Amino acid sequence: MSPLILLSFLVVYFAILLGIAYFTSRKTADNSTFFVANRSAKWYVVAFGMIGVALSGVTFISVPGDIGNAPAGLQPNNFSYFQFVLGNAIGFVLIAYVLLPLYYRMQLTSIYTYLEERLGYKSYKSGAMIFLISRTIGSAFRLYLVAIVLQRYIFDTWNIPFIVTVAACLLLIWVYTNKGGLKTILITDILQTTFLVLAVFLSIYFMADGLGWSIPEAMEKIKESSYSKVFVWENLLGDTRHFWKHLIGGIFVTVAMTGLDQDLMQKNLSMKTIGEAQKNMMTFTSIFVVINIFFLCVGALLYFYADANGINIADLGKSDYLYPEIALRHLGILPGIVFMMGLTAATFATTDSALTALTTSYCVDFLNFNKKENPNDPKLVRQRNIVHLAFSVVMLLVIVFFHVINDDSVVTAIFKVAGYTYGPLLGLFAFGILTKKRVNDNLVPYICILAPTLIYLLTLYVLPYTGYKVGFELIVYNGLLTFLLLWLTSPGKLNDKEWQSVK
Structure with a gap:
């Protein structure tokens, strides 16, 4: 497929996004609009739009490509990823009925201000910093995935450097999110989720x-094939895909990466009531599970198509390239445009949302915008614009660094990093919500560094001798160790009055 055709599609796509940004921010472009969309969002709008944000280009490319991969000495992954999705669904329910009521009761703009109320100033800053680091790395990985596809199939034709792409x-992304922030993103999310869903179903049809x-017939072929195998019950110690590892990992990865993440929670906090926010989460969960089933079906069809047409996956370098290779070089112009539509929508829906959330968290948690007499002061708006640009530059540097060192498929890399970076955040919130104990606030920053360091050393030097292989449940171990260290260093309990004010 001609790179010029693909480039033309991208130009038109971004022109549409810029048009949306103009119409959503031409009347108001203050900090209240940017941070929480004036708390006027409709739950059904947010629910649908969140699909594109939650799935991202990782689900769009890496999950389908990964079903044919096989760990050393083991069977291919097949549909085992769906075990993780089931855990995700349980995690979303916990967010809706445990975390959201807490956030709404405290009327939070940044969810990390809870940690200041419950644990202390340094705990609050530690939690906010963990989010900034985690979301920057995670979003950079996601954007990296689409960037390498754009580079390989479009910009390499004209020898444009990867860093320029x-x-x-x-x-x-900065241009169309800079003024309207969350208000703009809630609208662009609808467009991008629509493109993503259409791309999934049309890809199945074309293949x-x-x-x-x-x-x-295609669905029957998938059902009869080995690819449709979901559950892995064998080899609990040595297989990272074992059911309980995937399920437990899915629950806590979701709680940490969604419920304790300013990005997706910022959208929930944009609604008027807790009831609307909960309806949003439950609707979103149902759609999320169904869409992931279809992504796995796309993966099976990719491998069927590769086998039928003599496409050697080893020649591609990594399974992440299988979907774009077939869509852009084997199926024709229309399927290629459909693929690019879905990939672009999925990835940019995640990145624009993340940049807005990172900006919100930094402005509220470190520049104290929420404590200013007039948070919509033009000087603060200019300051927010600078922060927004700075995070764009930081993300650029992280992507370039990852491009140099990456060996894993992106989906594996993202959840591996998240297991270490979000683990302490999970431990902090769990300690605050589940216990009445105080923390030694001065020690919290050190505990948040020590816990993942010890788990990393354990997985590197001890677990290989036991035969145990860590999968998605890595985040649980980091969270548990953080919780344990907070417990051991706790100076005592809150009194009843203090507990009532933060429970």
Whole structure:
């Protein structure tokens, strides 16, 4: 497929996003609009738009490509990722009925201000800093995935350097989110989720048609194949895909990466009532589970198509390239445009949302915008614009660094990093919500560094001798160790009056 055609699509796509940004921010572009959309968002709008944010380009490319990968000496992954999705669904329910009531009761703009109320100033700053680091790295990984595809299939044609490709993407995202912030993103999320969902279903149709199958025939072929195997019950110690590892990991990765993450929670806090926020989460959860099933079906069809057309996956370098290779070089112009539509929508929906959340967290948690007499002061708006630009530059540097060192598929890399970075955040919130104990606030920053360091050394030097392989449940171990260290260093309990004010 011609790189010029793909580039033309991207130009039109961004023109639409810029148009949306103009119309959503032309009347008001203050900090209240940017941070929480004036708390006027409709729950059904947010629920649908969150799909694109939660799935991202990782789900769009890495999850389908990964089903044919096989750990050393073991069977291919098949649909085992769905075990993790089931854990995600349980995690979303916990967020809706445990965390959201807490956030709404305290009327939070940044969810990390809870830690200041419950644990202390340094705990609060530690939690906010963990988010800034975690979300910057995670979002950079996600954008990296689409950037390498754009580079390989479009910009390499004109010998444009990778860093220029990434910088151009981030600049465009900064331009259309800079004024309207969350208010703009809630609208662009609808467009991007629509493109993502259409791309999934149309990809299934085009690949089935290319194989000479109807949709029902394709679904039957997938059902009868080994790819449809979901549950892994064997080898609890040595297989990272064991059911309990995936399920437990899915629950706590979701609680940490969604419920304790300013990005997706910022959207929930943009609604008027807790009831609307909970309806949003439950609707979103149902759609999320169904869409992931179809992504796995896309993966099975990719491998069927590769086998039928002599495509050697080893020649591609990594399974992340399988979907773009087939869509852009084998299926024709329309399927190629559909693929690029879905990939671009999924990835930029995640990145624009993350940049807004990072800016919100830094402005509220470190520049104390929420404590200013007039948070919409023009000077503060200019300061927010600078912060927004600075995070774009930081993300650019992280992506370039990751491009140099990456060996894993992106989906594996993201959850591996999240297990270490979000683990202490999980421990902090769990300690605050589940116990009445105080923390030694001065020690909290050191505990948040020590816990993941000890777990990393354990996985590197001890666990290999036991035969135990850590999977998605890595975040649980980091959270538990953080919780234990907070407990051991606790100076005592809150009195009843103090507990009532923060429970």
